[in-house]
Amino acid sequence: xxxxxxxxxxxxxxxxxxxxxDIESVSGSERPLADSIQxxxxxxxxxxxxxxxxxxxxxxxxxxxxxxVLAGHIDTVPIAGNVPSRIDRGxxxxxxxxxxxxxxxxxxxxxxxxxxxxxxxxxxxxxxxxIESERNGLLRLSRNSPDSLxxxxxxxxxxxxxxxxxxxxxxxxxxxxxxxxxxxxARAWMGRNAIHEAGEILGILRExxxxxxxxxxxxxxxxxxxxxxxxxxAGNVIPDECVVTVNYRFAPDRSAQQAAEHVRExxxxxxVTLTDxxxxxxxxxxxxxxxxFAAAMGGTPRAKLGWTDVARFDALGVPAVNFGPGDPALAHxxxxxxxxxxxxxxxxxMRAWLLG
Amino acid sequence: xxxxxxxxxxxxxxxxxxxxxDIESVSGSERPLADSIQxxxxxxxxxxxxxxxxxxxxxxxxxxxxxxVLAGHIDTVPIAGNVPSRIDRGxxxxxxxxxxxxxxxxxxxxxxxxxxxxxxxxxxxxxxxxIESERNGLLRLSRNSPDSLxxxxxxxxxxxxxxxxxxxxxxxxxxxxxxxxxxxxARAWMGRNAIHEAGEILGILRExxxxxxxxxxxxxxxxxxxxxxxxxxAGNVIPDECVVTVNYRFAPDRSAQQAAEHVRExxxxxxVTLTDxxxxxxxxxxxxxxxxFAAAMGGTPRAKLGWTDVARFDALGVPAVNFGPGDPALAHxxxxxxxxxxxxxxxxxMRAWLLG
Numbered sequence: 001x002x003x004x005x006x007x008x009x010x011x012x013x014x015x016x017x018x019x020x021x022d023i024e025s026v027s028g029s030e031r032p033l034a035d036s037i038q039x040x041x042x043x044x045x046x047x048x049x050x051x052x053x054x055x056x057x058x059x060x061x062x063x064x065x066x067x068x069v070l071a072g073h074i075d076t077v078p079i080a081g082n083v084p085s086r087i088d089r090g091x092x093x094x095x096x097x098x099x100x101x102x103x104x105x106x107x108x109x110x111x112x113x114x115x116x117x118x119x120x121x122x123x124x125x126x127x128x129x130x131i132e133s134e135r136n137g138l139l140r141l142s143r144n145s146p147d148s149l150x151x152x153x154x155x156x157x158x159x160x161x162x163x164x165x166x167x168x169x170x171x172x173x174x175x176x177x178x179x180x181x182x183x184x185x186a187r188a189w190m191g192r193n194a195i196h197e198a199g200e201i202l203g204i205l206r207e208x209x210x211x212x213x214x215x216x217x218x219x220x221x222x223x224x225x226x227x228x229x230x231x232x233x234a235g236n237v238i239p240d241e242c243v244v245t246v247n248y249r250f251a252p253d254r255s256a257q258q259a260a261e262h263v264r265e266x267x268x269x270x271x272v273t274l275t276d277x278x279x280x281x282x283x284x285x286x287x288x289x290x291x292x293f294a295a296a297m298g299g300t301p302r303a304k305l306g307w308t309d310v311a312r313f314d315a316l317g318v319p320a321v322n323f324g325p326g327d328p329a330l331a332h333x334x335x336x337x338x339x340x341x342x343x344x345x346x347x348x349x350m351r352a353w354l355l356g
Numbered sequence: 357x358x359x360x361x362x363x364x365x366x367x368x369x370x371x372x373x374x375x376x377x378d379i380e381s382v383s384g385s386e387r388p389l390a391d392s393i394q395x396x397x398x399x400x401x402x403x404x405x406x407x408x409x410x411x412x413x414x415x416x417x418x419x420x421x422x423x424x425v426l427a428g429h430i431d432t433v434p435i436a437g438n439v440p441s442r443i444d445r446g447x448x449x450x451x452x453x454x455x456x457x458x459x460x461x462x463x464x465x466x467x468x469x470x471x472x473x474x475x476x477x478x479x480x481x482x483x484x485x486x487i488e489s490e491r492n493g494l495l496r497l498s499r500n501s502p503d504s505l506x507x508x509x510x511x512x513x514x515x516x517x518x519x520x521x522x523x524x525x526x527x528x529x530x531x532x533x534x535x536x537x538x539x540x541x542a543r544a545w546m547g548r549n550a551i552h553e554a555g556e557i558l559g560i561l562r563e564x565x566x567x568x569x570x571x572x573x574x575x576x577x578x579x580x581x582x583x584x585x586x587x588x589x590a591g592n593v594i595p596d597e598c599v600v601t602v603n604y605r606f607a608p609d610r611s612a613q614q615a616a617e618h619v620r621e622x623x624x625x626x627x628v629t630l631t632d633x634x635x636x637x638x639x640x641x642x643x644x645x646x647x648x649f650a651a652a653m654g655g656t657p658r659a660k661l662g663w664t665d666v667a668r669f670d671a672l673g674v675p676a677v678n679f680g681p682g683d684p685a686l687a688h689x690x691x692x693x694x695x696x697x698x699x700x701x702x703x704x705x706m707r708a709w710l711l712g
Contacts, residue, residue, distance in 0.1 A: 186525060187579075193581055223541065225541055228587065229585050231584065232585060242585065
C-alpha cells in the first residue's frame with residue numbers, strides 16, 4: 001500500500017478543495033482520499049475517529065447539550081478530462097469542485113480548527129454516494145454505527161448555492177397495469193383494448209392536484225407523473241395489457257408507506273405494483289440548533305424537492321438540511337467549478353456558527 | 357432437378373388435397389409443388405399456361421363475354437409436425453388443409469375437368485402469400501402480367517367456411533406523436549409531460565364512432581385502435597415524447613389515401629406519421645358474374661373484415677370475393693384440418709356454376 005498523500009491543511013478552504021480534486025476518488029475508488037483524510041485527522045487530539053471501509057466518522061466529545069452532524073460524500077462521478085484542478089478568474093475547476101469536494105474541504109478545515117465548538121460535532125465523510133443506493137457509505141454507517149450518527153440536527157454539505165435547503169421530498173415509483181382482451185384488430189369489438197383504458201389513468205394524472213404543504217415552515221411541492229408507458233402486442237392485435245409507470249414525489253409529512261397508500265387509492269381501479277420507494281426528510285427547522293443555523297446562514301431557507309441523503313438522517317430520527325457552496329446545476333458536468341470566494345465564505349459562516 | 361411428383365387427378369377433390377399437403381411447400385420452397393401443378397396442366401389442351409417463378413396462370417381462351425379469376429396461394433406456414441396428411445372420422449388433417457390446399461385442389465379439379473365453361477376462366481396459383489408482402493407472388497404477377505389477370509370478377513379460394521365473403525377492408529398504421537419538455541420529475545412543473553398529453557389521444561380513440569357502411573350490399577365494420585404505445589426517458593425524468601401506434605381498418609368505399617386523410621384529421625393536433633397502408637377491395641356483388649356466383653353458392657354473403665389478397669384484384673380493377681372450404685380459424689394451427697365433404701361440395705358447387 002502506498003503511503004497516503006499528505007494534505008496541507010494550512011491553506012484556505014478553496015485551496016484545500018483543489019488538493020482534494022487532485023486526489024481522484026471516483027465511486028468505488030475512494031481509498032487514497034479516505035487514507036489522506038484519516039492521516040490528517042490523526043493529528044487532531046480533540047477528535048475520536050472511526051473508519052468503516054472508505055468512510056470516516058470524527059467526533060468531538062465535549063459533553064455539550066447539543067450535537068450536530070456535518071456530512072459529505074468523498075466520491076465523484078467519473079473524471080471527464082477535468083482533473084487536475086485549475087483556477088481561472090476566481091473560479092476553481094475540476095471534477096467534484098461543486099459536488100462536493102468544496103463541501104468536504106469546508107468540513108476538514110472546521111474539523112481541524114474548531115477545537116472547542118459551542119455544540120458537539122460529528123463529522124462524517126462517506127463513499128459511494130454517486131452510484132446505486134445499496135453501496136452508499138452513509139447507508140452502511142447507519143446500519144453499522146447508528147449510535148455514532150445520533151445527533152439533534154444534521155447538515156449535508158451538498159451544493160445548494162449557499163442557501164439552506166431543508167429536508168427533502170420522498171420518491172416512489174409504481175406500475176399501474178390495465179388488463180384487456182386480445183383480438184384481431186380487424187374485429188376489435190371481439191376484444192378489449194388495454195391501451196385505450198390506460199387513457200383513464202392518464203386522465204387522472206392530468207387532473208391530479210398536487211399538494212404543496214408547509215412542513216416545519218417550508219413549502220414543499222409534490223408531483224405525480226407518468227415517467228413511462230408501454231403496451232402493444234403486434235400491429236394487428238388489440239392489446240391486452242398496458243403499463244403506466246408513475247413517479248410520486250411526496251412531501252416529508254408523508255411516510256413512504258403513506259405515499260404508497262395514496263397511490264393505491266388514486267389508482268384503486270387497477271393493479272398497482274410498487275417498484276421502489278424512499279421516504280423524504282423533514283427539515284426540522286423548528287429545533288433550536290436548526291433554527292440558529294438557518295438564522296446564521298442568512299437568506300430564506302427553501303424546501304429541497306429532489307431526494308438527497310438527508311433522508312437517511314431523517315430515517316435515524318435526525319432532522320437535516322442541505323447547505324454547501326457550489327451551484328447544483330454544475331454537478332456532473334465536464335465544466336464543473338465553484339467560486340473560490342463562495343467556498344471560503346461558507347467555511348467562515350459555519351465556523352462562526354459552530355463557535356456559537 | 358428431380359422430376360416433378362405426378363399428381364393423380366382422377367381422385368376426388370379431397371383426395372387431391374391430401375396429395376397436395378404431402379408435397380411440402382412452405383413459403384419460399386414452393387418449386388416442387390409448382391412443378392407438379394405445371395406438369396398436370398401440361399396435359400390440358402384447353403388451357404394456356406404462363407409460369408412466373410413459382411406462380412402459374414392457366415387461362416381458357418373461348419371468347420366468352422365474361423371472364424372470372426379463380427386464385428389461390430400454394431404456400432403454407434412452416435410445417436408443425438402435421439405432414440404427411442391423415443384422415444380421421446371424415447376430417448383431413450395436415451399443414452395447409454384449410455389454408456389453402458383444399459382450395460388449390462378445387463381449382464385444379466375445375467381446371468382439368470371444366471373444358472367448356474360458360475365464361476372464360478383464369479386460374480392463378482401463386483407463391484409467398486404467408487410472408488412479407490413484397491415477396492407475394494400475386495403482387496409480382498400483377499406487376500409482370502397485369503393483362504393476364506384482367507377479368508370481370510375474381511374469387512380467392514381462401515377458407516371462408518363455404519360462405520361468400522365479399523371484398524375486404526383496408527388497413528393503415530400510423531404513429532401519433534406528442535411532444536413535451538423534459539424536466540426532473542422532482543420539479544415536474546418545469547417541464548411538460550408528453551405521456552399525460554397522450555391521454556387525449558386515447559380519449560379520442562375511446563370515443564371514436566366506427567363507421568359500418570354498406571358497400572355493394574355488404575355491411576362492413578371499421579375500427580380505429582391503438583395497437584402500441586411507448587414513452588419515457590428515465591424513472592426521474594418528465595418525458596418529452598410519447599408515441600401511440602394506431603391501426604385503422606377501413607371499409608372499401610374509402611381509398612388508402614382517404615383513410616390516411618381521415619386519420620390525419622382525427623389527430624390533427626399532433627404529428628401523424630403513416631407507417632403502412634393497404635387499400636381494401638369492393639365486393640362488387642352488383643356485377644352479373646358476382647351476383648350469379650353469390651346466388652349459386654347460396655347462404656348470405658358477408659363482408660370480409662380482415663385484409664386479404666382480394667385487395668390486389670381490386671387494385672387491378674377486378675371486384676373480388678373470398679370463398680373456399682375450411683374454417684379460417686384453423687389456419688396456421690398445428691391441428692389444421694378440413695371436412696372432406698366440404699371440399700367435395702365446394703368443387704361441386706363451383707363446377708355447376710362455371711358450366712352455367
